[in-house]
Amino acid sequence: MHSADQKDKKAYLTIEDIAALAGVSKSTVSRVLNNSGFVSDATRKKVMRVVSSHHYVPNGFARDLGRTTTKSIGIFVGDISNQYFSEILAGAEAVISRSAYFPFICLVSNARREEFYIREMLKRRVSGVLFASTGIYNPDMITQLLQTTSAISIQTDIPGIPYIDCDNLGGTYRIIQHLISLGHERIAFINSFGETSVLEHRYQGYCNALSDHGISLNPQYVRRADRTSNGYQAVIDLLNLPEPPTAIHCCNDHIAMSAYQALRSRGISIPHQISLTGFDALSPTLLMEPQLTTVSQPLHKMGTTAAEMLIAKIEASQPLPDPSSPILFPTEILLRGSTAPPSVIL
Amino acid sequence: MHSADQKDKKAYLTIEDIAALAGVSKSTVSRVLNNSGFVSDATRKKVMRVVSSHHYVPNGFARDLGRTTTKSIGIFVGDISNQYFSEILAGAEAVISRSAYFPFICLVSNARREEFYIREMLKRRVSGVLFASTGIYNPDMITQLLQTTSAISIQTDIPGIPYIDCDNLGGTYRIIQHLISLGHERIAFINSFGETSVLEHRYQGYCNALSDHGISLNPQYVRRADRTSNGYQAVIDLLNLPEPPTAIHCCNDHIAMSAYQALRSRGISIPHQISLTGFDALSPTLLMEPQLTTVSQPLHKMGTTAAEMLIAKIEASQPLPDPSSPILFPTEILLRGSTAPPSVIL
DNA sequence: TTGTATGCGTTATCAA
């Protein structure tokens, strides 16, 4: 019952099979494959001929088993049908694969999925993890994962790891300021569900802008999108107010798109009756009529930067000192068609 | 220099460490971890206490090395910022991870990336591969991959593997028929770049509908989107024709969105001056004003079905006979606001 | 019920 037994229909050739076919030892094959040198040209050619004619590919597990690093990185992202996530992911993934790391793309839409992927990352001994979901479902498991792995996060609040963000507060402040400069005073704010620092900062930007311009905050105008209607219902509720707002700012474009639908369904004209603004500058907002005035943040760039920083951290011989404060990217106000002075008749 | 030597700052504990800490042999630990039975309750508890207090997670590579299957599946998708892909991916990924397979999500936007991921799938000995990109860049490498792995494809033309698709021809036929029934005769067709059977079928649907209704095909009306402007330029060219079309059908919604922008930029009113239609029913088309009349295909369902079929194929003791003909999902015409009878003054 | 020994496919160390 030798290993050469014809009856074991082994799916994959091993390095030993190649060695036998080439008439050398498996260490020689290994040396050829890894360009370790100390192989005569004749032997190299002989081995390579066998390797390529049989399309031999070394088993990655066996290889990693002996190594100290796996050269792989887990990327945790939320719902990728949301362009916000797909944009960050595209940036991060490009850098990671170009750096010869393997990206494990982890789609975490709920606690169970997050748990599944954390376990897998643990089992697979990833060198690093990049968080770009909106929040964390299993903090204890994350803590455990962080004990053996380098990490970085984008707009995700995880204590103890470097944090990349954009200027949420400033961006929101300036777009609210823009609305105020147009003459709006009844400005609503639709927040997302969840309790993240990103949302807090955006809300703070709204509050600061109002108070800096002597406008008192009306709690009626502060709403939360719910998970099912995603801002649609919040707009309907705002419209039913005895004194509805003249402008609505949504904390992100995803919600602004739902808000847009709600306004249209009520026959409200944008911007003449109500001004609408968002945050993120997702490309579908260009399809709106009028196009959405929004705040842009460099999502793709944030993804690439996060990946680069993570790889630097992984490859550093000394543990790098983590930046004490978050790395903030600038935002830009995109003035498009969805804002105008408030209608006089209201 | 024992393995317990304090100086080896090994990042991960091994099963042997756990065994030592629990005062048992490593095989006992293994039996506990895998619920193989034949372990006394007392021992089990003792081992589990050590395992959980140290957060021990077995090394997945070492485990897979001995196994015959890796329980992993590669998913090849195109640009995920395109909702077409993210929808299919979401469906497939959900089924795969729920079935305790690990999904390797492979983002293939060009030949180099495809090559990178094919190599990785080879090295990682995946049990199966699911293709949902638009085409294949490295047919030879794909062929090699298929030699050792089960595969299935969604709207991707790869000889020799089961193929899931929707009724491209019928869907297109019916939406063109809808335009004809409104009175259109000058109907343009904007195709995508590339040479895939999906595009061929959609084009064929267009041709058949025209000829079945006695309308001769005007080659001037058949255009191709280019990679940069993505349908925008094609529309501009159509508008500059001495006798421009009264309706434009785009082979997919992605192109239709660009076409929409082009029409707007020229101040063309939809549907009064020109009717516009698409294919795929992506959600951003709901933001259009008017909303796009389009053909829907069950993208999510196609993703889940493909994943289920693939897993069945992998787990079958006997090699399953591949369905000889593609599995076709039905399409549905979504009549929305972007189509109307042609304007009399033209 | 538990422990010992072997194998999985590589790479690395050491001889030859």
Next chain:
DNA sequence: TTGATAACGCATACAA
């Protein structure tokens, strides 16, 4: 320049 052999961390057949 090459080849034998020992890890790597786990599962498992076999012994006890």
